[in-house]
Amino acid sequence: CSASDAEKTVVIGLAADSGCGKSTFMRRLTSVFGGAAEPPKGGNPDSNTLISDTTTVICLDDYHSLDRTGRKEKGVTALDPRANDFDLMYEQVKAIKEGVAVDKPIYNHVSGLLDPPEVIKPPKILVIEGLHPMYDERVRDLLDFSIYLDISNEVKFAWKIQRDMAERGHSLESIKASIEARKPDFDAYIDPQKQYADAVIEVLPTQLIPDDNEGKVLRVRLIMKEGVKNFNPVYLFDEGSTISWIPCGRKLTCSYPGIKFTYGPDTYFGNEVSVLEMDGQFDRLDELIYVESHLSNLSSKFYGEVTQQMLKxxxxxxxxxxxxxxxxxVGLKIRDLYEQIVASRAGAPVTAAKA
Ligand code: ADP
Ligand code: G6P
Incomplete structure (x- = not known):
């Protein structure tokens, strides 16, 4: 039997290249929903799924149709649509959304093989994270909200070096080569998905340090689509205006090169968007409340919730x-979106959260 409308799973898509912070983002998101997500108990230890009371996160690598050997033989990368089974992805996400459990395959990242499937029961919120959540139009249409993590090449390189050299013992040359080898498929199949995203987090090198090439200080842009149901973009000072703000001073401690916020309307792939940008880094997280108190439409449940999450x-x-x-x-906005969807289904009046 399938779920009534009031119980239907809300589906969120999170797209990014691998090594671009999806799992870190998921940990922040599930924390906002009130509990860390854990691997399924008693199942395959190599499962990629994470489950909490409210949320199930599935990794779209599980829909690889070609395993590691198969990809090698055919000469295709994991980013190539030919290495992925979009029909199955669509059928299973649709079934879960309709309240029906599915037997989802498991792509084993250790062996590079497809393991026997695991059962995924319909959660309150399903997050599909991976390389292609917005690639297939049928899957895209099932998403209630979509996010793209857009890490610029310079920053991607800096992060990958940090991880692959320190933790996996790869050489600088081999990291460079692997990034270069992925780039054509990344440009063809992954990057174009950002045009469909309701929110994009763009990560770029700072503009506060002239000719910076260290990639340590970042300029981050939160690009929020206008007119998305149940999603009201965050704004700084006054909605729809254009603002540049340096919060450093008496209320916020900053060291070189400081912090600069900008906010304003823009267009992105032909869509109207609001963009909130932060360049620089915080010295003291407890002072973040000062910045938070100048932002509106945060969808927080109490004063200082963003700061509390950041400190946690x-x-x-x-x-x-x-x-x-x-x-x-974005985690708070997704919680709000979920609550609005549930409230509207139950026929209750929807009151937008204030903050
Ligand atoms: P993914 O799940 O997309 O593969 P992770 O969340 O595991 O990515 O992050 C991969 C690596 O990238 C981390 O180990 C870390 O070194 C780096 N990283 C991720 N997010 C950030 C960030 N916001 N700032 C700096 N480094 C980051
Ligand atoms: C991407 C995919 C993974 C894949 C990896 C390496 O990061 O997300 O599923 O394992 O590429 O692919 P390879 O073909 O070298 O195993």
Missing amino acids: HADFPGSNNGTGFFQTI
Whole structure:
């Protein structure tokens, strides 16, 4: 039997290249929903799924139709649509949305093989994260909200070096080569999905340090589509105006090169958007409340919730800059979207959260 309208799963898509912060973002998101998501108990230890009381996160690598050997033989990368089964992805996401459990395959990242499937029961919120959540039009149409993490090449390189050299012992040359090898397929199949996203988090090198090439200080832009149902973009000072703000001073401690916020309307792939930008990094997270109090439409449940979340996960990558700050804000917006969808289905009056 399938679920009544009031119980239907809300489906969120999160797209990004691998190594671009999807799992960190998921940890921030599930924390906003009130509990860390864990791997399924008693199942395949190599499962890519994470489950909390409210949320199930599935990794779209599980819909690889070609395993590692198959990809090698055919000469296609994991980013190539030919290595992925979009028919099955569509059927299963649709079934879950309709309240029906599915037997989802598991792509084993250790062996590079497809393992026997695991059962996914319909959760309140299903997040599909991976390389192609917005690639197939049928899957895209099932999404209630979509996010694209757009990490610029310079920053991607800096992060990958950090991880692959430090943790996996790869050489600088091999990292460069692997990024270069992925680039044509990334440009062809992954990057174009950002035009469909309701929110894009763009991560770029700072403009506060002339000719910076270290990639440590970041300029992060939160691009929010206008007119999306149940989603009201965040704004700084006054909605729809254009603002440039340096919060450093008596109420916010900043060291070189400081912090600069900008906000204003723009267009993105022909769509009207609002863009909130933060360049620079925070010195003291407890002072973040000062910045938070100048933002509106945050969908927080109490004064200072964004700051509280940031302090709680101060050890996650990106907590001192716009990546962590905007991921946390998007988490609050998704919670609000979910609550509005549920309320509207139940026929209750929808009151937009204030903050
Ligand atoms: P994914 O799930 O997309 O593969 P992760 O969340 O595991 O990505 O992040 C991969 C690596 O990228 C992390 O180990 C970290 O080094 C780096 N990273 C991710 N997000 C950030 C960030 N906001 N700031 C700095 N480094 C980050
Ligand atoms: C991407 C995919 C993974 C894949 C990896 C390496 O990051 O998300 O599923 O394992 O590429 O692919 P390879 O073909 O080298 O195993």
